[in-house]
Amino acid sequence: MALEHAILVSLLEKPGSGYELARRFDRSIGYFWTATHQQIYRVLKRMENDGWVEARDVPQQGRPDKKEYSVADLGRAALSSWLHDPIEPESVRHDLAVKIRGAAFDDPAALIREVQRHRQAHRDRLSHYLAGEERDFTGPEATAAAAEAPPDAERELQHVVLRGGIAYERMMIDWLDDVLATLARFGPGR
Amino acid sequence: MALEHAILVSLLEKPGSGYELARRFDRSIGYFWTATHQQIYRVLKRMENDGWVEARDVPQQGRPDKKEYSVADLGRAALSSWLHDPIEPESVRHDLAVKIRGAAFDDPAALIREVQRHRQAHRDRLSHYLAGEERDFTGPEATAAAAEAPPDAERELQHVVLRGGIAYERMMIDWLDDVLATLARFGPGR
DNA sequence: GGCGTCATGTAACACGTTACATGATTAG
C-alpha cells in the first residue's frame, strides 16, 4: 500500500493538516495518487498511533484550529524501507478502453461524444501541467532562482515526475484522436 | 464500477467459464483491467443472480466440468446503459512516481535499479503487444483474412485499444529513461 | 439569509487482495 507513503512524502515536502493534505491530493501529488479526505483522516490517525507522524495543534484566528502533522523518525524509516522494497510494475485500469471494446456490441458512434469529453479533460490537464512547469521549473523566474542555488534533488525529481504527467497526457490525446477516427468509421448504418 | 462490464464485454466477445475469464484477465482484456479469479467468481455469481448472465453446465472429458457463462438480455441492457452513461476521466495511480519524489529524502541512486526493473517490464509488455498486433492485425495472415471480410467493428475496436496499450508502453519507456538520467545526476555524495 | 471555504470527523458499504481449500488429469 502506498497512501501512507504518499502522505509521508507530501509531509516531508511540507508539513500540513489533514485538510491541507486532502487539497494537495487534488493537485500536485494527486496527479498520480488520489485520496479523499475521509481516507486521509483515517490513515493519518493510524500513522499517528504508530508514531510515523506527530501532530501539533495550531490555533488560527478567523478559521478553525488545525492539527499540523509532520513526519517523525519512525515515519522516515518506514518511507526509507518502502523505497528500498521493490514493487510490482502496476497495471493500468482504463474504463474507457472497456467501453471502446464494448461499443462493438452497441452503437460505436454513440461513444464519440464521451471520447471527446475525455479528450478535452486530458487537454485541460495538459495545459494545467504545462502552466505549472512554466511557473515552477522552466519559466524565467524559476530558472533565475535555480541558477543561484545548488542542484536540488527535491526540485529535479518533482520536475521529472511532472514531465511524466505531461508525456502521459500528450499520449492520451494522440490516442483518443486515433480512437475518434476509428469510431467514425463505424457510425450508425454501417 | 466496471468489473461487471468488463466481464460482459469479454463474454460477448466469447462465452466462457470463470476460470477462462480469469485467464483472459491475465491477457488481452487484462491489459487495461485486472481481476483475480476470486473476484471474478464472486461477481459472476452476483451477475447470475441478477439475470445478467446465464450459466450452462459443460461436461468435459479429462478435465473438470465447467460452467460456461453467456450474456443474457438483461446483461446486454446493463452494458448498453453503462456505455451511454458518462464516466469521469480517471486519474492514474503511480506508486513509482511517489517513490521518485520520495527519493529526494533518501538516496536517489538507490532507486536506479528499481526504475530499471520497471523499464524492463514495460519493454517486455511492449514486445508482447507488438507480437499480438502482428499476429492478429498487421501480419500477412491477418490482413489477408481481413481483406475478404467486411469491415468489422469488433476487430477494429480491439485493435485501437491495443494501439493505446502500445503507445502507453512506449511513453513509459521514454519517461523512465528520462527518470534514470535525472536520478544519475543525484547519486550518493552529491 | 444563503453560499462557499476551512476544518474534522463517523458509519456503512463496495471493492480488491491474500491466504486457504479441494480435487482431477496430464506431462516429465
Next chain:
DNA sequence: CTAATCATGTAACGTGTTACATGACGCC
C-alpha cells in the same frame, strides 16, 4: 512421484467510496 494445468470456491482483511454530520467565518 511431482509439478503444472484445469476448475471452483470460502474467509478474512484491507482499502476506497459515498453519505451523513457538525460548526465557525466571510462575502454578497
